[in-house]
Amino acid sequence: MDLVFRKVRLDDAGSLTDVAIDGGKIADIGPNLACRGAKEIEGAGRVLIPGLIESHLHLEKAFVMDRKPNRSGTLMEAIAVSAALKPTFTREDIEARARRVLKTLIGFGSTHVRAHAEFDPAQGFTGFDTVLDLRREYADRITIQVAAFPQEGILKAPGTDAMMVEAMKKGADVVGAIPYNDTSANAHIDWVFKLAKDFDKDLDFHQDFRDDADQMSIEYLARKTIAEKYEGRVSVGHLTALGAAIPARRDEIIALLKDAGISVMCLPATDMHLGGRKDEFNVRRTLTPVRALRDGGVNVCLATNNIRNAFTPYGTGDLLQIAALALPACHLGGADDQLTVLPMLTTNSAKALGLKNYGLAVGKDADVVLLNTQRVADVILDIPDRSVVVKRGRIVAQTERHVDYAF
Ligand SMILES: [Zn+2]
The missing domain is CATH 3.20.20.140 (Metal-dependent hydrolases)
Incomplete structure (x- = not known):
């Protein structure tokens, strides 16, 4: 696989899952996928949404x-x-x-x-x-x-x-x-x-x-x-x-x-x-x-x-x-x-x-965004960092913000 997201959240009711991407498409979705990715991203429970x-x-x-x-x-x-x-x-x-x-x-x-x-x-x-x-x-x-x-x-x-x-x-x-x-x-x-x-x-x-x-x-x-x-x-x-x-x-x-x-x-x-x-x-x-x-x-x-x-x-x-x-x-x-x-x-x-190949499902275009928040319900409330943005299977932008607290 070109890219595998590990332990991401797709919906708040379900459990964490992996999402595998290959050839610009979503190739597999499921917990603990056996495949390996040329690049692997640890989701750590963060939310993954379609673009x-x-x-x-x-x-x-x-x-x-x-x-x-x-x-x-x-x-x-x-x-x-x-x-x-x-x-x-x-x-x-x-x-x-x-x-x-x-x-x-x-x-x-x-x-x-x-x-x-x-x-x-x-x-x-x-x-x-x-x-x-x-x-x-x-x-x-x-x-x-x-x-x-x-x-x-x-x-x-x-x-x-x-x-x-x-x-x-x-x-x-x-x-x-x-x-x-x-x-x-x-x-x-x-x-x-x-x-x-x-x-x-x-x-x-x-x-x-x-x-x-x-x-x-x-x-x-x-x-x-x-x-x-x-x-x-x-x-x-x-x-x-x-x-x-x-x-x-x-x-x-x-x-x-x-x-x-x-x-x-x-x-x-x-x-x-x-x-x-x-x-x-x-x-x-x-x-x-x-x-x-x-x-x-x-x-x-x-x-x-x-x-x-x-x-x-x-x-x-x-x-x-x-x-x-x-x-x-x-x-x-x-x-x-x-x-x-x-x-x-x-x-x-x-x-x-009229997009035909859009969505978080196997076979769809791999246009996805990993968000730095843990619940789908919080996405609009948190306005979280877009940790990883993927277009047709390729990472096109990454954001990582870090706050150093003085207490
Ligand atoms: Zn206008």
Whole structure:
């Protein structure tokens, strides 16, 4: 075997086990495996999880918050600030910042990321092409799925339609979309569905990012998904407006989302920063209703979205920090709720991204993370060091922290 983990914890109910890895795959799982590894790692009871999955992130506009501030803190100004900055980004600049993000993701145990890479007639394909090149270069360290993302709209930004087609020809994995930032949300949805079907690709929407429940296009999107037989192939990020819907309508929409097999990515760091800016008291959390979605049978994920820019002027790229934020923000702190949160960074996200060989089981890809904590239930509470990060059977990052106490 290439690598064997000894005495690791996969779940809190079971006993410690060994995990053997060979040829980039999980070859065997069981107590006291007889095989020997070219490299052996003593788990000493630490938790082993499948790799974290960053299901919604913007690589090419991270780490630019100090170039131009978003003074109002609103989504509108964030989009304006970002649109003004983008044409100034050079290839070298984008590449350096994207590399910094990828490095931090890998160190924090992410083995996959869905990157929404944007383009428009003003900035061209500079950022998008850079992300495509990094996808190839980083393939043995982190799997990058690239969504072709028309941040400035399609119908209202002439020339973007042809760029969307070009982006798919260049090799985008997923068709991205943003109905709320276009002249007609429904026409935008129709347009991207046709493109996705032409290229046989999944869809990922920036959807209904508003504080209020008016002007939602999620119902249209869900019905369109069913009509086009695209169940299980559509994801939506944000969906904050659903949190403002009265419960009866909310629950109708949740039932529709379940029927359409639409996955929802909650992006709490961004959504709480930009949302509720007009509330002068009793400021709302402006988050998609994660608990109601989960209880309604919808596949829910947690993701980072942005790191240190006009949309989210903080963040480290550590998904466990996003999960720790979601515990109070989404009312997921109850002991029974907490157990449902880690899957929102792992198995639920794998389902949303359509990953077929993911998980802690024999024959699956050896994308795993050894955490410096002893109970699965403590993973999000401790935010432990990622002791060993393995991508396709190879160690790609290790962290060891040591505190010298003076007492
Ligand atoms: Zn986004």
